[in-house]
Amino acid sequence: DAKTTQPNSMESNEEEPVHLPCNHSTISGTDYIHWYRQLPSQGPEYVIHGLTSNVNNRMASLAIAEDRKSSTLILHRATLRDAAVYYCILRDDNTNAGKSTFGDGTTLTVKP
Amino acid sequence: DVKVTQSSRYLVKRTGEKVFLECVQDMDHENMFWYRQDPGLGLRLIYFSYDVKMKEKGDIPEGYSVSREKKERFSLILESASTNQTSMYLCASRGTGAYRPLHFGNGTRLTVT
Numbered sequence: 294d295a296k297t298t299q300p301n302s303m304e305s306n307e308e309e310p311v312h313l314p315c316n317h318s319t320i321s322g323t324d325y326i327h328w329y330r331q332l333p334s335q336g337p338e339y340v341i342h343g344l345t346s347n348v349n350n351r352m353a354s355l356a357i358a359e360d361r362k363s364s365t366l367i368l369h370r371a372t373l374r375d376a377a378v379y380y381c382i383l384r385d386d387n388t389n390a391g392k393s394t395f396g397d398g399t400t401l402t403v404k405p
Numbered sequence: 406d407v408k409v410t411q412s413s414r415y416l417v418k419r420t421g422e423k424v425f426l427e428c429v430q431d432m433d434h435e436n437m438f439w440y441r442q443d444p445g446l447g448l449r450l451i452y453f454s455y456d457v458k459m460k461e462k463g464d465i466p467e468g469y470s471v472s473r474e475k476k477e478r479f480s481l482i483l484e485s486a487s488t489n490q491t492s493m494y495l496c497a498s499r500g501t502g503a504y505r506p507l508h509f510g511n512g513t514r515l516t517v518t
Contacts (some may be wrong), residue, residue, distance in 0.1 A: 319504050325503045334410075336509030337448070344504070378446070384503045394464065395448035396441070 297381045302400045305371045313366040323403050325384045328355065328366045328401030330377040331398070335381060340366065351376055376403045408432075411496050411510040418517050426513050428496030433486040436505070437479035438497040439463075439471065448495065454479055486517045 298316040305311040308362065329337040339349055341355045341383040344362070348355040351385050354367040368375055412427035429439065438453040440463075450463030452471040458470050468490060472480045479498075483490055493514050496509045 298472075323503065327506065329507070336497070336511050338509065339505070339506035342504060342506065393452055397445075397447040 295381060297383060297396050299379070299381055299396060302402065304402045304404060305368075305375075307373060307403055308370050310404075311336065311368040311371045311375070311377050311380075311401065313368075314363065315365070316363045317381070317383055318362045320383060321385060322381065323385050326355065326357060326364050326385055327362075327382050328353070329380045329382070329395075330375075331380070332374075332377045337395075340379075342384075345368045354376050371401075371403045373403050376401055409496055409498055409508050409510040411494075413513050416513055416515045418483075418486050418515065420484075420487060420517055422517075424485050424486045424515065424517075426481040426483075426494055426496075426515070428479045428481070428510060429477055430479075430498040431475065431502065432478065432498065432500070432508070433499050434508075435476070436499050437473065438471075439479065439481045440495045440497065441465070442493040442495060442512070451481065451482040461516075468503050481499070486515075488517050491515060491517045 325342050328340040329343040330340050331337040341353050343355045343357050356365045378398040378400050380395050411428045418424050436455050439451045440448045442448050451469050452463050454460045454473045457476050470482045476503050493512050495512045496508045499505045499507045
């Protein structure tokens, strides 16, 4: 599976935008880019996904580089409840199940 | 909403015991996964299943086995629990298609003494 690289940690101030980067230089043409976040004492939850075009939903925006070798999760106005570990993963369904492998993620701290 | 339910939130077992961790999903998903999560190591895939009675090894299958007799249920089995299997165990499911999101349970924190 193609791997992703994320910074270990980032900090943000409350109500400011946050840009969380992810590098995936070995991404293949059939890989979807997925983002999840994990709040303390909970399982990860889905945030957003994309293939080639930028995507927006109620939680966040996903900006995908033109060469698809990197992407950025954008939280438009960070709140204290956004403090979590954010995971960027690649998903490819060329295999039967499309194994989903998580890296270490980025721990986001939001300061009041 | 999709619900993935893990049978226990906390579990304490003794070394050498056989341990069953159960996971049930209610959305008729074909694919189910077991992960373990340890501080500094992130989420690591143990086993996954893409259909009833089908299973494939993940990145760290040693010491574990799985069972999927019904579509909605995926069990993780520790044949002889050891202290290095103390961890948070997370189950997930998803439908078929690379765009479909994973849905996770809230985890089982297993302590082996």
